[in-house]
Structures are given as C-alpha cells and as structure tokens.
Amino acid sequence: MAGASHYTLPLPEFDKPVNALIVVAPYYRDIADMMIKGARATLEAAGATHELIEVPGALEVPAAIGQAFRMSDFDAFVALGCVIRGETTHYDTVCNDSSRGLTLLSMQGACLGNGILTVENMEQAVVRADPEDQDKGGGAAAAALHLVALARRWGGVKSGIGFRPKDSQLAKGGDSV
Template identity: 70%
Template sequence: MAGTSHYILPRPDFDEAPKLLIVISPYYKDIADNLLSGARAEIEAAGGQHETIEVPGALEIPTAIGIAERMSNFDGYVALGCVIRGETTHYETVCNDSSRALQLLGLQGLCIGNGILTVETQKQAEVRADPADQNKGGGAAAAALHLIALSRKWGRSKQGVGFAHDILMAGNTDGTPTA
C-alpha cells in the first residue's frame, strides 16, 4: 500500500556484543546477497558479531538453526532466503513448513529473525531484499537483536535443568545436598 508508514523500534543497546548466526539459502543468489548485506549491516550497527552459513534451500534453514543451537553458543539467528511462486504447490509447502519450523524453534526460546521472503515475482523479491529499499534482511536481523535484548532483560538462563540441578538447589549453601 503506497504511502503507508511503519513504525520501526529503536535499535537495542547491548552491554555485551551479541553473537548471531546468519543461515542463508542462496538459491536466488542476487536476492540472497542483498538480504545478507542488510542483515550484516544491522548486526554490525548494533555492535554485534556474526557468522554466516549457507544451506541448499529454505526448508533446510530451520534444521541448520536447530543444529547450531544444540552444538554452538549463538545468542540468536537470522534466517534468510527467498521462495518465489512457481507452477506447483511446492511453493505453499516450502513457505508454510519453513515458517512453521522457525516459529516452533522460537517458541522453544530461540531468538530468530525470519527473513525468508515469500513472494509472487522476482521483482517483488528484489524490492524487498534491496538494503536501500525495504531491507528485509536488515529487518530480520533487527528482529533477532530485539529478541536477544528481551531474553537478556529477563535473564535467559543457560544453567542445566533436571534432577542433578534440583538436588544442588535443594542442598546446603556450599552446594552439598542435604541428607
């Protein structure tokens, strides 16, 4: 809708630089490069650090984020890619399943900015990916940064949970369990 303005939250401040993983599918290389440029610029403007990995397609992005969460120490994730409608229902499958998987990871507490474009045409993708236009890569990075700031505000715990943790918490002040 032409002439519509959108409110953009101010960039969050961090005492300690956040570390983000950008997971990108370069299926449409020019679009992916623009998304990546916007995301990197936003993370760096917030004083953050980032790494980038490539996966074959949008469906692999949530899986890569899940693996990274289990095996590394990132504060948040930026999912970048593009799905352009084709002649088959594959478009709906890729759009719905990648989005749903990212949402489920987010509901588990991961800080994810979703920058997977789902568009009808190449031109729509180009406008949305362009850092000088809609900058959806930068927007996805900003979303991840805001979620990281929120998780830090509420003291996201990296402590273990379960039986051993419960015994320690029920123990004496020196950490030994009570009898």
C-alpha cells in the same frame, strides 16, 4: 495501502557483545546477497559479531538453525532466503514448513529473525531484499537483536518460583525416599 508508513523500533544497545549466526538459502543468489548485506549492516550497527553459513534451500534453514541452537553458542539467529511462487504446490509447502520450523525454534527460546521472503515474483523479491528499499534482511537481523535484548532482560534466575527442596536429603545429594 499505498503510502502507508511503517514504524521501525530503534536497535537495542548491549552491554555484552552479541554473536549472531546468519543462515541463508542462496537459491536466488542476487536476492540472497542483498539480504545478507542488509543483515550484516544491521548487526554491525548494533556492535554484533556474526558468522554466515549457506544451506541448499529454505527448508534446510530451520534445520541448520536448530542444530546451531542446540550445539553452539550463538545469541541470535537470522534466517534468510527467498521462495517465489511457481506452478506447483511446492511453494506452499516450502513457505509453510520453513516458517513453521522457525516459529517452533523461536518458541523454544531461539532469538531468531525470519527473513525468508515468500513472494509472487522476482520484482517483489528485489523490493523486499534491497537494503535501500524494504531491507528485509536488515529487518530480520533487527528482530533477532530485539529478542536477544528481551532474553537478557528476562533471563536471570528467578528466586522463589517453583519447587526446590531446601534441606532435604535430595538437596544434599542423598537418595530419594
């Protein structure tokens, strides 16, 4: 729909700094560089620090984020890359599987913004990657930041929920009966 307006949430504010990991598949270097620029600008506007790593392709992005989610101390993850339709079904596999991997990680609690472009041609990729146009790199960073804000809002220990033996032998470190 031509001329449709899009609403963008304002960036959240943080009391405690956010540390983000940007994972990029730079197969199309110019597109990747534009997306990195947008992601960095958004993270920095929110006062977040960040680290950048590169992986060979879009299928490796969820694997790298999964490793970092399990083994490091990042608050947020920004997935960047670009998949352009070609002549084979490889496009569908890469789009579906990278997206599925990222979605599964986010459902496990990773505060993740998916900025892997899935487009028909280079022209579409440029429009979406350009920080002065659609800025999908910045949008992915903003999504990750919003999820960090929610995680911090809801992440406190809840009392009175679930079963915890209070005065039993188990609670005192004794053997189970």
